[in-house]
Amino acid sequence: MDLFSTAPVGQPLAARMRPASLDEYAGQQHLLARGKPLREALEQGALHSMIFWGPPGVGKTTLARLLAQVSDAHFETLSAVLSGVKEIRHAVEVAKQQAAQYRRRTILFVDEVHRFNKSQQDAFLPYVEDGTLIFIGATTENPSFELNNALLSRARVYVLKSLDDEALGGLAQRALTSAKGLGDRRLSLPDDALALLLAAADGDGRRLLNLLENAADLAEDGGVLDAELFQSLLGDQRRRFDKGGEAFYDQISALHKSVRGSNPDGALYWFARMIDGGCDALYIARRVVRMASEDIGNADPRALSLCLDAWDVQERLGSPEGELAIAQAIVYLACAPKSNAVYMGYKAALADVRQNGSREVPLHLRNAPTKLMKNLGYGDEYRYAHDEPEAYAAGEDYFPEELEPRRYYEPVPRGLELKIRDKLQHLADLDRSSPRQRRPRS
Template identity: 60%
Template sequence: MTSSGRAAPYVPLAERLRPRRLDEVVGQSHLLGPGQPLRLAFESGRPHSCILWGPPGVGKTTIARLMAQAFEAEFIALSAVLGGVKEIRDAVQRAEAARSGLQPRATLVFVDEVHRFNKAQQDAFLPHVESGLFTFVGATTENPSFEVNAALLSRATVYVLRPLEDGDLQTLIERALASGDDMPALDAAARRRLVAYADGDARRLLNTLEMLAVAARAQRRTQVDEDWLLATLGERLRRFDKGGEQFYDTISALHKSVRGSDPDAALYWLVRMLDGGVDPRYVARRLIRMASEDIGLADPRALRLALDAAEVYERLGSPEGELALAQAVLYLAVAPKSNAAYTAYQAARTLVAREGTRAVPLHLRNAPTALMKELGYARGYRYAHDEPDGFAAGERYFPDGMDEVRLYEPVPRGLELRIAERLAELRRRNAQARAQHQGRASDHQAG
């Protein structure tokens, strides 16, 4: 209650626990740790315009506020979802007033979801960033390479923020429980479940924790275990237990369905994962892996399509971008399968580990200096483009003294059928050329 007897305005737990000092920020040590870029920027005392790119709930707004505080600047926050040119003009007027007042102050203009502004709205900031009227800080969950104008992007440093680690989220739970807000105690299993549900998002974690506290107080419960947590939040915790058995079982089912050429089952498991709250970017990365591991050169278009699907998702986000992932899953499932590239790569790793570091043969080395030419570098190298059919038949490319090894064996499916035919012809020509060379060498010795 306030002194007037009225109820104090409600402030969410996430806002109450927002860091007031840089040392209170949890996570982002790659930017805020000692000697790291943003830490150095804070310590320099000289603000600069920047774009903070990262998923929700990782501290973008907090860092912007702390910047303004560190540089003793007027803080003006705009939302690109709700604002427009009028709000930009108002911010410019406030910045001019701050600079020309009796006690001149710098201004930091923070634009949340800056990718929502169109080109004209983003361009409206340019002259004022150029003139130094204010420091511009934009926050975005989308790739700024696609969503922020090149002109504005060239005037701002991009900092990539990462999802919070599990240990960071556990730290936030401890802070919330110690905040004096009548929070219930949580057992270890309940904490793990909350951390998994938050999936790197501090705001989601604290909002869920606050909801739990309200429910616990209503039931006069002082201790929360995982069973009660699941019963209370129900549908909300249908999300994946990131790093847990369910998560890995389901991605395994998706991968095996694609490998087994069952598009219907693959699409089912994809939707199960997306419906469960998995980060679609993770799915995109796994699809790229499947394209290389299980399809490879049987259909090289599969890898390109998987990469395109990942890029489409980065541009569109959810839910529109998820359709591109579904398209990629269907294509990968029906594509001809080959693990020949994957098998060859693993065999090459084993070979290198066994053979150690062998010297590069002299004829395969570059010879940019006269001394290197005198030492025999590049001597005897046959430039394939000058040979018949662009192939130096009989040439050796493995280290001297090492037997040639066949690592890549195409499968009789898809494009690898033709690759196998081509390889067989090249190997036949190699064998023929080497046999002729050995014959000439024998004749020379006999003569």
């Protein structure tokens, strides 16, 4: 059916409001704004196989359809929930016919592609490889875990984000004024009701349009979709967590500071508050990994691995198993010995790099894979540490010639860093006593 034709009677608002052009598409400006590589490729017809990874209701299917329209490609679609190898083969035959009879490319869109097993994913590969199909897969799951490497290597992954309030607000306004939407109903939406609608949509455009349609069904033509109407529709489903406002940042700050302050009970309280309010557990998992490096560091290197494992559990199992794993990691961090030595050392090193510019690598530290490089002195006087006493080249210099050696990393006297500190002090003593010391550290 043509995108501009009259919608079938009874078609849901979300279906009627599918955009007819890229300019009508809501959100994803990091990919589709003018001048962005994906937008340029599409407008030039330079299509390639791709994976759309993002939460529900952000326009993955809609974008795939628009790509076919913009590029004048035949569009075939499969659902991984309902399809198998038989349906894949049929789509391949259709693509071959389109190419032979009409010299037309075919986009094969596979929704929920992560639900295909390895053999089903492998069935695409020859036809993606030889150009029979332009493959577009949509998934809400991390492609690194759910898709095989062979398919990932042949498709570019694009991350679609939850729709922000500006995109959602524009979508609501178009739905209320468009002829294919609710324009003939002459409904109005006050600011306080819009705020409730945006919060309830939680970045999901489909959810926003469904809620708006439900509210419109209860209103008279020319009426007002007020906050009271939305409250009655939402009931207990309405989020009690302002994920984009001050409360969001205050609570993640409170969680971080409770961990840093070695208070597992306070950390658990703020974690529970955020989860109960509707915060994405994967966001918290990412922040917890940051805490492990920033506040525990090498005082207990196991902390980072535990946090990554918790993140992995959340991605693989979801709620509630994943949230319990994150809670375990949070408690471990709160109880672990604390060190910000790596964090501070990295910041100091980065400041030096930005201040001193691009210094040349000293000749003795350069690799010399060719005869020319060897003749130019690459690798001369390099000391192989394993051949030295204690496997340490005492007095060796690893900084650019124009930059005085300095110490960024200062281990704290806690946890494993206590032993690291003693080790580095011993190596410093060897440097000072070495007759081969190039330069003293500042």
